[in-house]
Ligand SMILES: Nc1nc2c(c(=O)[nH]1)N[C@H]1C(S)=C(S)[C@@H](COP(=O)(O)OP(=O)(O)OC[C@H]3O[C@@H](n4cnc5c(=O)[nH]c(N)nc54)[C@H](O)[C@@H]3O)O[C@H]1N2
Ligand SMILES: Nc1nc2c(c(=O)[nH]1)N[C@H]1C(S)=C(S)[C@@H](COP(=O)(O)OP(=O)(O)OC[C@H]3O[C@@H](n4cnc5c(=O)[nH]c(N)nc54)[C@H](O)[C@@H]3O)O[C@H]1N2
Ligand code: SF4
């Protein structure tokens with residue numbers, strides 16, 4: 001039996017494990033790494049099952065081309081030729097920005113770097129983005145404004161050193177299990193204080209000192225009010241505010257408008273709860289804010305993030321172990337996809353496309369005469385542009401927008417209107433159905449590369465088996481396309497070559513190389529080969545110099561319940577499935593645990609509507625109606641419905657609203673108006 005050390009392909013925690021390969025080259029299991037800094041011999045249920053989907057019979061094994069409306073298998077040469085010629089033709093006819101690229105937080109750093117290089121160097125467009133748009137784009141923008149860097153400020157090991165947590169909009173034990181278990185241990189064993197702010201009774205709320213069940217979408221009012229109390233009671237960290245921040249007067253003025261009585265009314269809680277949270281949080285020596293999608297996926301997502309940053313700075317909880325503002329990044333390599341510049345306005349390392357000196361550096365390195373300077377389309381605005389006929393072609397690698405983007409009918413119309421769609425995936429998906437060409441990719445188990453985890457740790461991914469069928473690694477496919485386009489600057493002998501180029505061009509990755517991260521990954525910023533990486537950011541000095549207080553005012557969500565649609569529908573995830581289910585629903589043991597699309601309904605609402613547990617129901621919004629199984633449970637508050645978006649046969653994203661945050665362009669997945677009735 002061969003044991004190959006690699007990194008989990010599911011969540012951003014980045015556990016490393018061994019893939020077990022038998023004598024016939026078949027994956028037979030997973031064994032946790034006892035040496036790994038984060039997993040320490042543990043994995044969650046998805047990690048334990050991460051080998052199952054790889055050899056599933058549904059794997060895409062041959063390139064496919066659409067002929068007379070039907071997808072037919074073909075050879076690589078024809079498929080790659082057609083990708084190159086059609087994209088070039090469309091561009092020649094409609095201009096560079098008529099083509100867009102969706103990169104992938106499932107794929108490696110090297111592959112994300114290559115896709116953004118293909119878009120920029122070969123196709124001369126900044127239309128490149130990925131699912132971070134749907135996830136932490138508010139964080140990238142909000143924390144960059146406050147601190148000068150959009151990443152998690154601290155490390156996973158720091159979680160054990162906090163003496164108080166504010167967990168808000170993060171279902172930590174289900175979505176980031178190995179961070180959730182660290183919080184539980186510290187609360188149970190060491191008496192750390194725990195504040196949970198979430199409408200749902202998540203697992204952590206059972207252990208919380210206080211669980212605040214405010215109305216979804218009212219975080220700015222709540223946190224402003226918490227800061228109002230802290231200032232009123234003189235609990236702020238005066239020294240930190242004086243020495244390390246700017247714009248405090250502005251913050252003070254803004255939060256003065258949020259006394260607890262007013263905020264409590266907006267949030268649907270009591271003023272007393274606000275005062276309690278303020279005192280617990282401010283009293284802590286090391287208080288840590290942990291947040292995820294409940295904060296970011298709103299039309300005021302950036303405001304939510306800035307408000308979290310304000311609270312951390314006001315109380316001096318940043319730049320030390322056990323503190324910080326910690327956005328838990330979701331996908332295995334979403335941190336890396338952002339770091340690699342699979343974003344419409346930056347190259348790798350957040351180097352701005354708008355800056356002439358940066359463009360000059362990349363022009364020289366990539367041996368091209370021209371690189372575009374204007375920001376390109378985001379995932380969400382690309383879909384809107386396609387719907388309006390402004391975008392003509394889309395190259396999608398490792399994303400499933402038909403199921404993950406908001407308002408599925410809108411997405412379908414947009415994709416149908418495109419002249420040419422390339423989809424590069426490991427499985428058939430609702431998105432491949434609309435492809436003109438499907439390129440079969442190798443999974444994480446079939447290639448070398450790196451993923452960057454939520455704590456900015458760059459770790460190795462290693463090839464354990466040969467690619468299934470004729471599938472090829474994404475990095476090879478992208479290079480092949482570039483060659484077919486006549487570009488000579490994307491010929492590499494291995495992903496390691498690509499990482500050397502990344503390190504040379506990307507200051508925060510300057511010291512990363514495969515030999516240095518052979519066993520243990522390094523945390524960026526790691527500027528040179530002698531630097532040992534950075535566990536805690538902003539110690540002594542923020543990345544931007546002084547921390548910037550960026551006060552925000554409460555703005556209601558775009559679509560609120562009314563008499564016709566009286567429920568607030570919130571969407572998200574469950575423990576056993578991952579996103580659009582392409583991998584977990586093909587893992588027998590995982591799908592068995594949660595086999596049906598479901599909606600959580602509060603018992604009081606269910607009684608009124610005569611809905612019983614496990615009844616089938618219809619959930620409807622202004623956009624569509626979806627059938628799902630009712631889970632009658634007080635996990636959700638009265639008037640709130642919660643649906644995960646994992647199920648193709650009951651897709652939550654038929655229902656969601658594609659209203660966007662004006663700056664981050666992130667959709668409001670967490671709030672829309674809905675109604676529910678029994679299915680006959
Ligand atoms: N098992 C599993 N794990 C995953 C994933 C998966 O699909 N499955 N996906 C990964 C990815 S990419 C991501 S981004 C993360 C997401 O991880 P999380 O963000 O933790 O997951 P969600 O279920 O989207 O939402 C979390 C919580 O936000 C709360 N919430 C909703 N609205 C609000 C609000 O207005 N304010 C506040 N304070 N809270 C609110 C919800 O009640 C919910 O409990 O998980 C990662 N891990
Ligand atoms: N309603 C609602 N919608 C949401 C959210 C929500 O909370 N509510 N959350 C949003 C968030 S946070 C996120 S991150 C997005 C996720 O949105 P997506 O990224 O679109 O969802 P995934 O299912 O992770 O899609 C990844 C695709 O990559 C494929 N894949 C896996 N490995 C590889 C590989 O090595 N190579 C290639 N080429 N393909 C591969 C998988 O088969 C799958 O089709 O969803 C968003 N959508
Ligand atoms: S916690 Fe995340 S990285 Fe670790 S095994 Fe589970 S899904 Fe994989």
Ligand SMILES: [Mo]
Pocket residue numbers: 131134135136330331
């Ligand atoms: Mo995400």
